Amino acid sequence: MERTGRNVLVTGGAGYIGSHACKTLAAAGYVPVTFDSLVTGWQEAVRFGPFEPGDLSDRARLDEVFARWQPVAVMHFAALSQVGESMSQPGRYWRANVLGTLNLIEAAVAAGCRDIVFSSTCATYGDHDGLLLDEDTPQRPLNAYGASKRAIEDMLRDFGASHGVNAVIFRYFNVAGADPDGEIGEWHRPETHLIPIILEVATGQRAALTIFGEDYATPDGTCIRDYIHVSDLVDAHVLGLRWLEDGRGSRVFCLGSGHGFSVREVVEEARRVTGHAIPVAAAPRRAGDAARLVCGSRRAVEELGWQPQRTDLASMIADAWRSPRGVEEFRLRLPAG
Ligand SMILES: NC(=O)c1ccc[n+]([C@@H]2O[C@H](COP(=O)([O-])OP(=O)(O)OC[C@H]3O[C@@H](n4cnc5c(N)ncnc54)[C@H](O)[C@@H]3O)[C@@H](O)[C@H]2O)c1
Numbered sequence: 001m002e003r004t005g006r007n008v009l010v011t012g013g014a015g016y017i018g019s020h021a022c023k024t025l026a027a028a029g030y031v032p033v034t035f036d037s038l039v040t041g042w043q044e045a046v047r048f049g050p051f052e053p054g055d056l057s058d059r060a061r062l063d064e065v066f067a068r069w070q071p072v073a074v075m076h077f078a079a080l081s082q083v084g085e086s087m088s089q090p091g092r093y094w095r096a097n098v099l100g101t102l103n104l105i106e107a108a109v110a111a112g113c114r115d116i117v118f119s120s121t122c123a124t125y126g127d128h129d130g131l132l133l134d135e136d137t138p139q140r141p142l143n144a145y146g147a148s149k150r151a152i153e154d155m156l157r158d159f160g161a162s163h164g165v166n167a168v169i170f171r172y173f174n175v176a177g178a179d180p181d182g183e184i185g186e187w188h189r190p191e192t193h194l195i196p197i198i199l200e201v202a203t204g205q206r207a208a209l210t211i212f213g214e215d216y217a218t219p220d221g222t223c224i225r226d227y228i229h230v231s232d233l234v235d236a237h238v239l240g241l242r243w244l245e246d247g248r249g250s251r252v253f254c255l256g257s258g259h260g261f262s263v264r265e266v267v268e269e270a271r272r273v274t275g276h277a278i279p280v281a282a283a284p285r286r287a288g289d290a291a292r293l294v295c296g297s298r299r300a301v302e303e304l305g306w307q308p309q310r311t312d313l314a315s316m317i318a319d320a321w322r323s324p325r326g327v328e329e330f331r332l333r334l335p336a337g
């Protein structure tokens with residue numbers, strides 16, 4: 001067994017949110033052991049603990065990694081997570097997310113590791129006529145990605161009843177920004193997320209932002225989302241981990257800022273922050289998009305003692321703007337040797 005502190009198995013630790021979580025876990029005294037297939041992540045982003053390459057579909061590999069590190073808990077970020085893609089390739093989403101997580105839970109249980117922090121999403125809710133969303137809002141996903149995450153939530157509840165699995169389920173709203181120290185950032189190839197794409201337009205890597213739908217029932221016709229800073233989000237994860245270590249049991253928490261911004265408002269804010277024009281072009285709706293997803297819950301603040309620090313959209317965009325915005329730029333910024 002390799003154990004230098006309290007080992008936490010971080011699936012998806014080479015991805016955007018997972019790499020930020022590894023940095024915060026290491027700072028909090030844990031050893032974040034990244035398990036990642038690199039399907040959408042980057043080995044360069046694994047900087048804060050050991051790397052165990054592997055895919056969630058490979059049960060034998062999972063067993064090996066649990067035996068080697070004997071983690072006290074799992075933080076489960078690994079997933080396919082694009083709303084639009086999930087509508088054209090639902091099989092990939094059900095297989096990778098649902099079957100992959102089933103393997104992970106069974107491997108964890110077999111290894112005697114019963115505490116799991118899980119990345120769920122507000123994409124499990126679907127449209128609710130403009131209502132603010134909280135932990136009790138019915139989940140009626142509009143896309144295969146959200147449906148796969150809802151299924152995993154159900155799976156965790158079933159394994160809780162049968163095998164004593166304790167799950168802190170975080171339903172994130174739209175995660176944005178980057179490590180304020182500028183060490184790591186958000187890089188996807190191809191990029192599909194709104195703010196990184198807007199920043200690619202600002203730097204001239206793309207000609208214009210394509211706005212998917214301007215005929216939604218929102219004030220300016222574009223979709224509204226609630227943006228949460230990735231650093232605040234991962235802080236909540238450490239609190240969630242402690243909640244489980246304290247034996248407080250399974251619980252669902254929404255993580256959002258409580259403020260909704262339309263696509264057009266995000267573009268306006270990015271124009272202010274970057275000083276660039278950011279041209280836009282209209283396009284039809286993207287399949288699977290809800291009109292409005294905004295958090296109305298304070299449970300994480302009240303029960304976990306979560307205190308988000310970077311809640312304004314401008315600081316999220318500014319941190320993303322300053323961060324390495326691509327693996328090539330990140331490689332250039334790495335210290336020599
Ligand atoms: N970004 C957001 O706004 C947001 C919002 C809500 C929920 N989430 C959830 O947070 C988690 C992390 O999202 P992200 O934005 O960092 O995505 P990401 O694509 O940057 O990271 C996902 C990581 O998981 C790895 N991975 C994927 N499938 C795997 C598999 N089968 N086996 C091993 N590794 C695998 C990828 O290589 C990648 O490193 C996901 O579960 C996502 O659904 C994200």
Ligand SMILES: O=c1ccn([C@@H]2O[C@H](COP(=O)(O)OP(=O)(O)O[C@H]3O[C@H](CO)[C@@H](O)[C@H](O)[C@H]3O)[C@@H](O)[C@H]2O)c(=O)[nH]1
Binds near residue numbers: 172
């Ligand atoms: O080029 C683009 C990209 C996005 N959008 C719109 O911008 C909004 C935000 O899109 P995106 O950044 O792709 O985020 P979501 O589709 O909302 O999904 C993110 O946020 C979800 C929670 O809401 C998570 O579960 C997902 O994993 C994560 O990808 C949506 O209305 C999109 O239609 C555009 O108009 N043009």
